[in-house]
Amino acid sequence: MPPRVTLSFDNGPDPEITPKVLDILARRGILTTFFVVGDKLRDPARHAIVERAFRAGHWIGNHTFNHLAPLGVTLDRDAPALEISRTQTLIGDMSHPDRLFRPFGSGGILDEALLSPSAVDLLCRDGYSCVLWNVVPRDWENPKGWVPQALQQVAAEEWPLVVLHDLPTTAMDQLELFLDGLDAAGATIVQDFPKDCIPIVNGEIVADISAYMTSPAT
Numbered sequence: 001m002p003p004r005v006t007l008s009f010d011n012g013p014d015p016e017i018t019p020k021v022l023d024i025l026a027r028r029g030i031l032t033t034f035f036v037v038g039d040k041l042r043d044p045a046r047h048a049i050v051e052r053a054f055r056a057g058h059w060i061g062n063h064t065f066n067h068l069a070p071l072g073v074t075l076d077r078d079a080p081a082l083e084i085s086r087t088q089t090l091i092g093d094m095s096h097p098d099r100l101f102r103p104f105g106s107g108g109i110l111d112e113a114l115l116s117p118s119a120v121d122l123l124c125r126d127g128y129s130c131v132l133w134n135v136v137p138r139d140w141e142n143p144k145g146w147v148p149q150a151l152q153q154v155a156a157e158e159w160p161l162v163v164l165h166d167l168p169t170t171a172m173d174q175l176e177l178f179l180d181g182l183d184a185a186g187a188t189i190v191q192d193f194p195k196d197c198i199p200i201v202n203g204e205i206v207a208d209i210s211a212y213m214t215s216p217a218t
């Protein structure tokens with residue numbers, strides 16, 4: 001088991017599930033990052049839940065506005081502004097100073113559909129940090145049984161950055177079991193991200209991102 005594990009929760013906030021996740025994390029003294037969907041933040045009740053997460057010390061990241069199509073495959077030329085900038089405005093003062101952005105990857109897959117050249121331009125221009133991942137236990141597919149797979153995937157990474165979903169799939173009913181498993185294996189949960197999961201840092205491309213971006217139009 002690696003010594004450090006980083007957790008993140010994507011696709012919320014959910015009015016029922018996110019508060020429960022926050023309760024569990026608070027009880028255990030764990031800090032994480034919530035990558036939120038902009039469209040959901042327009043609801044004041046959900047916005048208040050993200051405020052609660054922010055006040056508790058969790059980092060708040062941008063996970064697109066609609067979460068419908070990976071930025072690398074959409075034909076909408078306004079998609080970067082609509083998906084990234086609009087969500088960032090809704091996050092407002094709750095934003096992490098590094099302006100964390102996580103692209104929507106269909107099925108959790110890291111491939112060239114994640115970003116388009118124009119999305120990368122916007123991320124660089126506006127000083128975002130692009131936070132990817134290396135562990136996706138697909139909790140949405142197997143909400144009752146994802147924990148063994150998650151622990152196995154975590155054990156295979158040097159510094160795992162785990163993507164979970166605070167969504168009403170019942171998967172978060174197993175969160176404590178997962179955290180118990182990490183505890184039992186002696187892992188410490190940290191809030192920082194492994195560097196090799198962040199190909200863009202504060203608007204600067206620091207790794208080869210060709211694997212995560214569609215080719216520029218010719």
Ligand SMILES: [Zn+2]
Binds near residue numbers: 010011063067104105
């Ligand atoms: Zn997502």
